[in-house]
Amino acid sequence: MPMSEVADTQSVSIGRGRVVVAWQVWFVLLGAIWGCSFWWIKLGLRSMSPVDVAFTRLVAGSATLLVIAMFTRTPLPRKLATWGHLFVLSVLINSVPFTLFSYGETHISAVLAGLINAITPLATVIVTLFILRQEAFNAKIVGGLAIGFVGVLVVIGVWNSFGKNQLLGIGACLVAVICYGFGYSYARSHLSRLPDKPVALAAGQVLCGTLQLLPFSLAFGHVKDHRPLASLLALGALGVLGTGIAYILNFHIVRHAPATIASSVTYLTPVFAVVVGIAFLGESLSWNEPVGAMLILTGAALAQDRLRRRPQRARDAVRTHELT
Numbered sequence: 001m002p003m004s005e006v007a008d009t010q011s012v013s014i015g016r017g018r019v020v021v022a023w024q025v026w027f028v029l030l031g032a033i034w035g036c037s038f039w040w041i042k043l044g045l046r047s048m049s050p051v052d053v054a055f056t057r058l059v060a061g062s063a064t065l066l067v068i069a070m071f072t073r074t075p076l077p078r079k080l081a082t083w084g085h086l087f088v089l090s091v092l093i094n095s096v097p098f099t100l101f102s103y104g105e106t107h108i109s110a111v112l113a114g115l116i117n118a119i120t121p122l123a124t125v126i127v128t129l130f131i132l133r134q135e136a137f138n139a140k141i142v143g144g145l146a147i148g149f150v151g152v153l154v155v156i157g158v159w160n161s162f163g164k165n166q167l168l169g170i171g172a173c174l175v176a177v178i179c180y181g182f183g184y185s186y187a188r189s190h191l192s193r194l195p196d197k198p199v200a201l202a203a204g205q206v207l208c209g210t211l212q213l214l215p216f217s218l219a220f221g222h223v224k225d226h227r228p229l230a231s232l233l234a235l236g237a238l239g240v241l242g243t244g245i246a247y248i249l250n251f252h253i254v255r256h257a258p259a260t261i262a263s264s265v266t267y268l269t270p271v272f273a274v275v276v277g278i279a280f281l282g283e284s285l286s287w288n289e290p291v292g293a294m295l296i297l298t299g300a301a302l303a304q305d306r307l308r309r310r311p312q313r314a315r316d317a318v319r320t321h322e323l324t
Contacts, residue, residue: 023253030249031265035272037242038110038117039280041102043234050102051213052221053235058094058210060239065203065247077196077204085190086204087212092183094209094243097176099216104176107169109283114273115155115293116173121266121300122148123181132185141303148299155292202247267297 044053069076077083105113125145129137156170191201253265270293277283 026249027253027265028268030246030253031268032272033241033246033249034265034269035114035274036276037238038101038105038114038273039276040234040238040242041105041113042110042277042281043228043231044238045102045106045231047224047227047231047235049220049222050106051099051216052223053102053238054095054098055210055213055217055221056235057098057239057243058206058213060236061243062203062206062210064240064244065199065206068244068248069199069203072199074197074199074203076200077194082194082196082201083204083208085186085194086201087208089183089187089191090205090209090212092179092186094206095212097179097183098209099213100172100176100179104169104172107165108173109277110281111274111277111283111285112155112170112289113173114270114277115289116170116177117273118155118266118270118293118296119148119152119174119177119300120180121304122152122296123177124184125181125300125303127178127181127185131182132189144299144301144303146299147302148296151292151295151297151299153292154288154295157286157288157292198251199248202251206243206247267301270297 041053044056048056068074077086101113101117104116122145125141129141129145162170194201196204250265274285274290278285
């Protein structure tokens with residue numbers, strides 16, 4: 001069965017039978033894939049430099065999406081203006097934040113990186129309100145932003161004494177999250193009403209990101225002589241699953257789930273990031289990290305309440321959501 005039919009029918013054919021898979025299953029699977037991305041990045045760094053990890057995942061992701069586009073006979077965008085928007089979006093959603101998260105994880109744990117990623121919904125609200133001024137204030141939004149800001153301070157543990165490298169890692173991840181905030185707002189304004197199919201836009205976006213990082217990978221990248229098999233497998237999973245298949249799952253969920261539910265997959269991602277970081281990397285979890293994450297997510301949910309009165313905007317934001 002073509003992938004387009006899978007996305008439209010909520011079911012997958014296996015043999016002669018037909019197994020119906022509810023969107024809730026894909027929702028959990030998508031959260032797991034994006035949560036595991038921080039684990040895969042950490043493993044990938046054992047073989048490559050941060051820019052090479054980001055470049056490799058984009059190469060694998062774009063190849064996966066191009067194959068799906070070919071299999072489903074979905075043409076890539078034809079208008080030059082559309083490619084211009086995809087190029088800008090890939091800077092904000094793919095090439096820059098992917099590199100920053102990879103660099104950040106050379107100095108901080110995958111658990112902390114995953115929890116910082118939870119700031120993404122809050123960053124999107126801040127960009128929408130303060131910079132683009134696309135929405136108006138109300139008491140609920142202000143309260144949500146205040147709670148979220150306290151959560152950021154708690155999850156980072158501002159009372160701790162950090163070394164220079166740790167601060168660089170935290171700062172890189174925070175800048176990556178800010179890029180996501182700008183990216184989702186940009187997508188709402190310029191991509192939400194394009195006639196191109198989601199797979200075509202996703203393939204074009206990730207392909208642009210691949211081309212953006214190519215010269216940086218050639219100039220500054222470094223592949224280590226010793227490349228553990230686990231590291232190579234992780235890079236493959238990061239690209240094929242986290243930067244390829246995840247898009248398809250995301251579009252499927254947006255199409256079938258309520259908009260407010262679909263856009264909340266970001267809240268599930270940190271849970272998986274913490275679980276796999278502790279279970280497979282042996283990382284620790286300080287009390288302030290889950291407490292801060294809960295404050296961040298609570299504040300973001302409160303601040304987004306007004307924004308989510310418009311279901312189409314929530315859907316548009318999720319269409320381009322590709323967290324680490």
